[in-house]
Amino acid sequence: MSDRHPHQDAHEHGHGDGHGHDHGHGHARDHQHDHHPTRPRSRAAALRHRLAHLLTPHSHETADKLDSALESSARGMRALWVSLGVLGVTALAQAVVVAVSGSVALLGDTVHNAADALTAVPLGIAFVLGRRAANRRFTYGYGRAEDLAGLVIVLTIAASAAFAAWAAVDRLLDPRPVAQVPAVAVAALVGFAGNEWVARYRIRVGREIGSAALVADGLHARTDGFTSLAVLVGAGGSALGWQLADPVVGLAITAAIALVLRDAAREVFRRVMDAVDPALVDRAERAVRSVPGVREVGELRLRWIGHRLRAELAVVVDGDATVRQAHGIAVEAEHALLHAVPRLTAALVHADPAPAPGETDPHLALAHHVTA
Structure with missing residues (x-):
């Protein structure tokens, strides 16, 4: 030294x-x-x-540096728009099934997917801000906006976990049969497929461009995919006559969401702390x-x-x-x-x-x- x-x-x-x-x-x-x-x-x-x-x-x-930075932001924005479209279509398809089946579990999954799609908003704002040049007040530029967006995403994952736990406990206290079980099962599979595809896409692009916030958003999408699987398992239990299947699996999925929340929070926290x-x-x-x-x-x-x-x-x-x-x-x-x-x-x-x-x-x- x-x-x-x-x-x-x-x-x-x-x-x-x-x-x-x-x-x-x-x-x-x-x-x-x-x-x-x-x-x-x-x-x-x-x-x-x-x-x-x-x-x-x-x-x-300098021009090459700006081109590289803008290219990274453009890839992040493209990932957000694509995933927003996929999750929007997924949530819309599930909403139709919710209307005909009355499934509270599927309603919760639909809300999760809609919330996940909306996390693209703070990230999109962060990517746009990140393109702004540094000035005499923000001498390092506006790249930290991504870290703030990551905090918003972590809070959204926490809210999703709380909502999943509340829905599961409510169903345990007040068991109800599920109508149109085949349609609910198909909608659950659609929800899982859509969320898992978006999760892989966001995580891959986030790691390639070095965006911890986009990776955290991908992990959030993965938690919603787990929630969709819970709906599928719960629907199967309901078809077999076990009404408590849906809330029991819902509680297990809440625990899985909590684990993903821990990973996402740790990654975003480390980034905020300059790790x-x-x-x-x-x-x-x-x-x-x-x-x-x-x-x-x-x-x-x-x-x-x-x-x-x-x-x-x-x-x-x-x-x-x-x-x-x-x-x-x-x-x-x-x-x-x-x-x-x-x-x-x-x-x-x-x-x-x-x-x-x-x-x-x-x-x-x-x-x-x-x-x-």
Whole structure:
């Protein structure tokens, strides 16, 4: 680790040897630049770097970053619209059966599906907000809107669990026969198929674009699919003359929804608290250490903003390096990060000189700013 003062834990430094531009990963485009040839490196290392550059064409232009961000948001919006249509049709078909059968269990399932479809609204708003550019008030942009939408979705899942429990207890206290059992069974299968398809689609797209909120919404759809299966099992029990089958299975499904709620809440909570996969941190450190001129990696921070990552780190360089050389090493460290960490769109790299024997820590003057 670097011999840096702990003040860096509380303050960000914009020194001339740091580099903090936003970048994107348009790896399908040509990229022609040779960062700072004055940086000390061996001929073999320089040759390896240039060969890697030629074999991996890419671009870090601002326009490419925006294209990548907009593409992710567009995929999220498309997933929301498609799933909204599928769940809308599913809920409508179930509502018709509810009208002819009078099934309270199927009514609850229909309400669940309608509520799940409506969770697309906060997520859609979040994706639209996420496209807005950063400004002097929201200097990191509006990506956090996705995390707020994730909280709304978690609350919706909790409400669904509470509703399922209430409906099951009510049916236990007041058992009623179910009419048109075959139609109810078919409607339950339709509900399960629609919800499971939407769940898989949302979770897949959410993981691909890095949206915890969309993944949580997919888990919510899966809970409604379980509810549909409960309706099916309850209908089967009713057909066999056991009226308590529907509420008993409903209670079991409530427990399953609670488990899904736990997973969704944990994922959204971690995102709100800036948690990242430790494997990503290890991967980033390895990438930076492989950069010629980097002697050590100091503190390294990664954080999600919506479905995109940002990085902040310090590297230790030769204390005799010029400002240009240190800046060149910082640029290469940033470059390596952008290639190594998926969905990373920005990195701020601070270069620290390696300490010389007897030299005073240059960060010592900041010690009185350190918080307990």
